[in-house]
Amino acid sequence: MAKKMKLGLHTYTLHLWGLGQNWGIVAEPRPKAMNLIQLMDKAVEWGLDGLHITGCDLETKDDGRLAQVKAAAQTRNLYLEYNFSRDEAFDPRLTDPIADGIRIAQKLGADLAKISLDIRRPRPLYGSCFHPTVMAQLCTVYDEVKAALPLVERTGIRLALENHTETFADEILWLIAQIDHPLVGACVDTVNSMAVLENPEAAVNKLAPYAFCNHFCDHKLDRDQFGIRFHGVALGDGDIDCLKVYKTICKVSPTDRITFEIEWDMGADSLEVAREKEMDACIRSIAYARDVLGIGR
Template sequence: MKLGLETESYHVHFQHHRMDIFDFINKAVEFGLDGVQINIIEDLNLDPDWGCLGSNEPEHLRKVRERLDEHELYCEIDMKGVDVERLKSVISVAEVLGADVIRTYINKGNFDPSKMELAINNIKEIEPLLEEKGISLAIENHEEEVSTEIIMLIEKINSPYVGCLCDIGNGMMAWEDPKITVNNLAAYTKTVHFKDHIVIKDGDKLRVSGCPIGEGNIDTDYCFKTLVEKTDIKRINIEMCHPYVSDFKRALGEGGVEWLGEGAFKIEEPYIDPNYILPMETYHPSDENLEFILELQENDLVKSVAYVKKLREKYCQ
């Protein structure tokens, strides 16, 4: 099983221009990983069209591809939405970079069934191009959907080039246990976001908080084992989402979990002061706090990579 690194794992470094795509590739190599997953959605202080990639200028893409090839790294792309023209432009970039998987998601903030229906027609329209280029589209179970809603979408599209990105933690925001998420999506999985979460109380609100992989309440051992045994994938991408918090997006019980207090939904003390982990698009840290967060993110990622490598040693001979 190959292990890759998603740029979101260094989102604070990217947002504050402490890292660019070449630095990130070098980090993946430094960690001894096998690939990268590049998030191209707009983000705080990043290119509005190409996010962590930085640009789609031909010379820039050529240099990125050369760096990937130099280190024999696989590449995947993370985008959002299902606009047909945007999909076509991302497919073109993916082809240049040698990326054979493109992740997208449909809902943001709230679950909207009408967006799901629109997605079916748009994805069917670009499916021939995916086939021509040999690229798979992986629809992520984002924070708004339960796994069965993603499965219904994929089955309606009915293409070998369209499956899912199984994010082992996102279902929590829809009150779905991560083990259920992984079990349900296994047969449809093209690629993975591997992470860990805890539930925290922030004032009067309950939130899902990221943390170093292996230190949260997701049964990551079970999830890794299931992905190895029940899918055909050859890659798992580390997405260490910390510092990061998210609100619950669906009503209690919609994803099958009807109470808190055990398993992945056990309420824990915040990993750090919640003021440090407000959504980064609304949080502008002081210089002192920024340096703390940058160091924290780096240290947490070191721990996360080491932990996932141990899972690989355990389950992949």
């Protein structure tokens, strides 16, 4: 019998609405056109099962706010996953020491905390897997996660190490093998490997068996006379074989959740127009997940 999957939303899908993360914006963050509680209501309206949230969505990380978010999610029967970074370059609201990220996840009622490793790679990016400069950083991550394992065990929070935009799949697998703990696994992002010129399908095949969670994305590769550009689109509109990737995750991953994410680029549009296009892509992605992938059917 095929595994029955739940469908969740990574809040970055609506980043132009002020949710998820202000990727690439170091100055003043975008104003929020929608807050986390309003998004929860949308999630219920759309028939979603949960949300993958960040410190940007929380706005503050004090105990009162975390309790409020936990209660709001429980009232709406939504699961939560907490997404944080070790050293986010563009949006420091996402940065937490590992122990703090675990505690925040616990207080939110989340069962999982996803970590971006924020490795700073040497150039050229291609062919730099396990470069000495990278290995020194991976060893630091190893030390930090090992130090947090007693807290992981006390809370039962699973840690998912992501193949973020600066990490090869084999580096994540190396860390998981060295840490060697049942509560430490992967987050497989279906497009991030392109940022280090790694085949995205190959990365999914490697990481999915260890992946407690996922960022299920589609990107489109455009070519012009100046080169190529890989940018986010609604599920099914890009060059990722979403159905094939979905079947792989269903078959070999220990998760029963698909967390979709859209990395919409506003391009030359005004913020107002781009927001509406991003929202449309979100709604179309939910329909694709239901009608094509069969999630929740």
